[in-house]
Amino acid sequence: MLPDPVRGGFGVPGPGKFVFRIPVCARDGAATHPRHRVVKELVYVTSAPVLALRGVSKRFGAVQVLTDVELEVHAGEVVALVGDNGAGKSTLVKTIAGVHPIDDGVIEWEGRSVSINRPQDAQHLGVATVYQDLALCDNLDVVNNLYLGRELKRRGTLDEVTMEQKAQELLSTLSIRIPSVRIPVASLSGGQRQVVAIARSLIGDPKVVILDEPTAALGVEQTAQVLDLVERLRERGLGVILISHNMVDVRAVADRVAVLRLGKNNGTFPVHGTTQETIIAAITGATDNAVTRRQSRTAEATK
C-alpha cells in the first residue's frame, strides 16, 4: 500500500498546527541545499489552508478529467503537483485559475467556499497563474510587462517613473538580476523571461501563485534562478503550486508533493522523508498492477 496520504502538511489536527519551516533568511549561494544544513523552525500556522479543493470533479464531454480531487495549499508552502501526461494537472490548475469552472466539489478560500467561474474571479481572490508559455509581450520593456493591465497613473497618464521605481524594488527584493528594466523582454534569456513572468504575477499581491512547468525548457543555471525565486516566494508567505515533470526540481523546493494519476489523487507526500522512487511509483502507478489489485480484492473478501 502507498503511504497514508497526508492532508495539509505534517500537522496535528485541530484549529492550528505546527509545521517545520526553514528560517526565512536561511539561504545562501552554497552548493548544498540549505535544508540539509539549516535547523528548521517550528512555526504555528492557522489551520485553514489558503486554498483547498474538496472533491473536485471536471468532465469534458464524455471524458472525466478530474474525479474527486483533493488539494490543500497553506501560506508559505510549496506544493508540487506531479503526474504523468494527461493526469489532469493542467486541468486542475485551470479550474483554480478560473479557465474551466468545476462541475462538482468545493473550492475553499481561507476556509470559506467560493465559486471561481472566470479568470477574474481567481485574480480577485488572490490567485496568480504563470503559464508555461510565458505570456509576456516581447515588444514591451520589463516595466511595461510587469504592469501590463495594471498600469499606475498620475493625472490620467501613465506614471512611468513610479512604475520603474517599484519594478526595480520588486525585482531587487526577489534578487532578480536583469540587465535593465527598460529593455524589451525580447532581449532577455529564457530564465530571465521566466523570472520576469513570475515577478509579474506578484504585482497584484496574490496569496497563491501557480507555476506551470516554470523550469521546462530552461538551462541548468536558469533553472537554479527560477528555483531560487520559488523559495523566495515561500519566504514571502505565499502558497505556491508548482507543476513540474522534473523530480529533482520538485525535491529541491517543494514541501509536499501531490500526485495525480488518471484524474484522481494518488497520494500526497511530504518531500522530506519520502524517496523519489515512492513518488515515481505513485506517478506511474507502478504499484497499481494485477498483483496489488488481486491482493486488495482478497483482503476485502476476507473481511
Added chain:
Amino acid sequence: MSNNIDAPAPAVEQAIDPRLLVREQGFSGYISEFKRKIRGGELGSLPVIIGLIVIWAAFAASNGNFLSASNFEYIAYYMVGIGTLSIGLVFVLLLGEIDLSVGSVSGLSAAIFAVLSVTHGVNLWLATIAALATGAVIGAIHGFVFAKIGVPAFVVTLAGFLGWNGLMLWLLGDTGTINLPDTGLIHLFGGNSFFLNGDIAGAYILAGVGVAALLFSSLGEQGRRRSAKVPFRPTSEIVLRTVVLAIAAFGSAYVLNLHKGVPNNLVFFLAALIICDFVLRRTSYGRKIFAVGGNIEASRRAGINVAAIRISVYAISGFFAALGGLVISATISSANQGGSDPNNLMMAIAAAVIGGTSLFGGRGKVWSALLGMLVIESINAGLFMLGEAQSVQYMITGGVLLAAVVVDSLSRRTQKSSGRA
C-alpha cells in the same frame, strides 16, 4: 548560520550582467548606444531620414526648382490629406492588422459631407460631424466583424473597400461631382488658409512653441526621474534633441515663410500627430494597443479586453479616414467620384510603413505618417516637376514601398538574431 545570508544580497545587486551595455555618461554614451541600436536592427527613423535626404538631393540635382520654397509649400500642403489617413493606419498597423477600407471611407465621408451641406443645405459643422461620425461607425463595424465574428481583418476591410466605394458612388449620383463652398472646415483645410493669415510671426511662434514644449517636458521628466532615483536622460542628450528639433522646426518655418506661411491644414495635421503620439505613448489605452500588437494571448491574460481594443482601433482608423477625406476634398474643393481613389489607400499604407511603423505589429510611431508622407509627396512633387507621367510616379512609389517593407523585414530579422524581437 543564518547571519551570513543577508550579506550577499546587496553584492549580488551590484553585479552587472556582462550582456548589459551600460550607458556611458554624456555624449559618447549617446553615440555608442546609437551604434548598438543600429547593429541590433533597431533602425527607427534612420532609413527614412537618409532616404529623404537622398531623394531631395537627387531631385535638386536634376531640377534646380525642387529646393524652392514654393515646392516645399506644395509638399507640406498636399501631404496632409493622405497623411491623415495614414495616422489611422498607424494605429491599425500597431495591432499587426491592416485596414484596406480607408480610401473608400474617406471618399464616402467627403460625399456625405457634400450631399448634406450642399444638396440638402445642412449646417456645415453638423455635416462635418455627421461625416466624421459615419467614418468612426464604419470603422467600428469593421472592427466588430473582425474582433467578434473572427473574419480576417484583410477580408472585412476589403469588403468595406468595395462596399463603401459603391455607397459613395450612389450618394454622388449621376453628376458625380459636387463642388464645395470655401467656408467652414473646408476653408480651414483649403489652399487659401494660413496660420495667422500667413504672418511671418505665425510660423516662428509654432516652431518656438514646439521646441519649448519638448525642452520643458524633457527637463521636467528628467527632474522627476532624478528625484525618484531611476535612470534619466543626461542634460547633454536633452540639449542635443532640442537643438535637432529646433533646426528642423525653425528651418521649416523659414522656408514656408519665404512663400506664403504655414498652411492651416499642416497645423491641424501636426496637432493630430501630437495628440495621437500622446495617446499611444502616455496613456494606458495606447499601452494596450502596443500590448495587443505584441502578444494577443499575453494581453488577454493581463485582463485587456482585446476585442474592445480592436474595435476601437478600427473606429479610430475610420475616423481618421473620414477626416482625411474631408481634407482631400478641401484641397480639390469638391467631392467627386475619384474621392475613393485606391491610390490614396496605397499611399497611406506606404507612408506608415516607409515612416518606420512595422507591418508585423507592436512597433512604430505615429510620426511615421509625417515622415512617410514627406517621402511620398517629395517623390510626387519631384517627378511632377520633371514632367514624368503618372505611370512613372506609381512605379517609383511602388519601389520605395517595397524598399521600406524590405527594410522592415530585414531589421526585424536582425532584431531576432540579436535577441531583440
